[in-house]
Amino acid sequence: MANVLIGGGTGLVGTHLSRLLKAKNYTVTHLSRTRNLEAEFPAYRWDIEKGEIDKEAVQNADYIINLAGAGIADKLWTESRKQLIISSRVNSTLLLRDAIQQHRPDLSAFLSASAMGYYGNRGEEKLTEDSGAGGDQFLVTSVQAWENAIEQVAKTDVRTAWLRIGLVLSTQGGALPKMTMSTKVSVGGYFGDGQQWYAWIHIEDLCRAFIYLIQNEQLEGAFNAVAPYAERNKAFTEKIGTAMDKNLALIPAPAFALKLGMGEMSTTVLNSAHVVPERLLENGFDFQFERLVPALRNLFNRDI
Numbered sequence: 001m002a003n004v005l006i007g008g009g010t011g012l013v014g015t016h017l018s019r020l021l022k023a024k025n026y027t028v029t030h031l032s033r034t035r036n037l038e039a040e041f042p043a044y045r046w047d048i049e050k051g052e053i054d055k056e057a058v059q060n061a062d063y064i065i066n067l068a069g070a071g072i073a074d075k076l077w078t079e080s081r082k083q084l085i086i087s088s089r090v091n092s093t094l095l096l097r098d099a100i101q102q103h104r105p106d107l108s109a110f111l112s113a114s115a116m117g118y119y120g121n122r123g124e125e126k127l128t129e130d131s132g133a134g135g136d137q138f139l140v141t142s143v144q145a146w147e148n149a150i151e152q153v154a155k156t157d158v159r160t161a162w163l164r165i166g167l168v169l170s171t172q173g174g175a176l177p178k179m180t181m182s183t184k185v186s187v188g189g190y191f192g193d194g195q196q197w198y199a200w201i202h203i204e205d206l207c208r209a210f211i212y213l214i215q216n217e218q219l220e221g222a223f224n225a226v227a228p229y230a231e232r233n234k235a236f237t238e239k240i241g242t243a244m245d246k247n248l249a250l251i252p253a254p255a256f257a258l259k260l261g262m263g264e265m266s267t268t269v270l271n272s273a274h275v276v277p278e279r280l281l282e283n284g285f286d287f288q289f290e291r292l293v294p295a296l297r298n299l300f301n302r303d304i
Contacts, residue, residue, distance in 0.1 A: 002108070003027040003060055004214070007092055008067030009041060012173040013113070013165075016304070017065070017207040024211065029057060031068075048092045058096075058103040063214050066112045068092040069146075073175075077138065077265045086142050093149035101156055110153045111213050112162040116199055116226065118143040119164075121271040124197075128278040129164070129222045137267055147222070159220050161213045166199035166226035166275060168206055169295060171303050180240060188241055188248035192255035194234025196272035199226035202289035203304065212285050224277045228290050233269075236292065243296035 004021055008014050009030035018028045018041050032043035035054065044057030048068070058064070069089040075081050093112065100107050119127045120134020134140045147162065154160035168174050182189055201209075209225050231239065234250065241248035258266040277285070289295035 001025040001027060002062035002214075003029060004063045004065060005029050005031065005044075005057055005061035006041075006065045006067060007031040007046070007096065008069065008113075009043075011067060012170060013168060013203065013206060014067045016170070016203050017067075017210055020204070020207045021211065029060070031057060046095065048088065048095055051091075051095055051098075053095055053099050055099065055103045058099040061104060062108045064096060064100070064107060064110050065210060066093055066096055066110070069113070072115075072117075072139075073265065073268055076263060082138060082142070086145050089142075089146040090149040093146070094152060097149075097153045097156060100153065100158055105156065105158070107158045109159040109161065109214060109217075111210060112150050112153075112160075114147055114150065114162045114164045114222065115139075115143050116164050116166045116224065116273055116275045118147065119273045119275060121267065122274070123272050125274060127224075127273060127275045129224055134273075137271075138264060139267055139271070154220070159217065161220045161223065163206070163209060163213075163223050163225035164275070165206060166201050166224070168203055169200055169299055170203040171299050176299070179237070180244075183240065183244060183246060183248060186246055186248055188237040188250050189253055190234040190237045190250060191253050191258060191269040192233075194232060194237070194252060196233050196270060197230045197274035198233055198236050199224075199230040199273055199275035200236075200292065200295075201226050202295045202299065205287050205289055208288070209280060209285060212280075216283065219283060221279075223279045224275050225280070226275045226277050227287060227292075227295070228277060228281065229292070230274050230276070231292050239292045240296060243293050243300060
């Protein structure tokens with residue numbers, strides 16, 4: 001079976017994707033800061049800052065998936081942090097482009113993560129892949145820089161596709177564990193007026209979307225990786241309670257307080273982006289989890 005090389009393979013999405021690929025009989029290898037060929041998923045070395053990569057990893061790959069990038073919401077956005085968020089994504093992508101050109105120009109496909117932050121704060125507008133970027137907020141400009149780098153890979157004539165990923169739902173990391181912390185005392189929080197749209201996706205559907213792009217050789221370009229039915233922030237919190245069979249007391253976090261405490265990073269929770277997965281649906285992708293409550297119940301029951 002084909003060999004899939006993953007950059008960022010030990011992160012939340014990469015770990016789940018690696019296991020799902022292995023279950024489907026793909027050979028999976030990772031790129032890591034340290035080489036370890038004895039690991040469950042053999043790891044080859046790359047150093048994004050120095051522009052170094054084990055050529056053997058690329059030579060053996062049939063597909064490359066890049067999930068690498070510093071966490072958007074892990075730390076406050078100082079100027080140095082914002083630069084790291086951009087450079088970790090852009091430089092890893094360009095390093096892989098150069099390695100593909102030098103060592104595997106006949107690669108079957110290059111796939112990459114991107115983010116729905118591309119669309120910015122768009123209120124009630126329904127956003128498809130043709131909607132265009134959303135202004136000059138940092139989230140928008142950082143994703144534009146990322147996608148510009150991805151498009152440089154496409155210019156090598158390797159089939160290239162990328163997923164603009166929404167709010168990834170998993171009990172193992174990301175936003176959901178933080179959103180459910182207060183439910184232990186039957187409290188649910190929402191942000192601002194709670195009317196902003198959140199586009200979300202079950203982690204398993206996200207990983208299945210990457211595999212779908214591997215298996216369908218005609219697919220390239222941008223795809224929105226979100227479930228078909230977005231939710232408003234306040235309703236999202238209410239449905240967490242429904243999935244847990246709890247009546248939650250809903251308490252707002254005022255927008256001014258979020259801006260004061262989080263600064264520019266408050267856009268990650270206050271922006272409204274009603275993103276829809278038009279191209280995945282048009283190309284026959286079948287979501288296992290279209291609606292939020294069944295998705296949450298599945299995650300809570302399986303603890304994934």
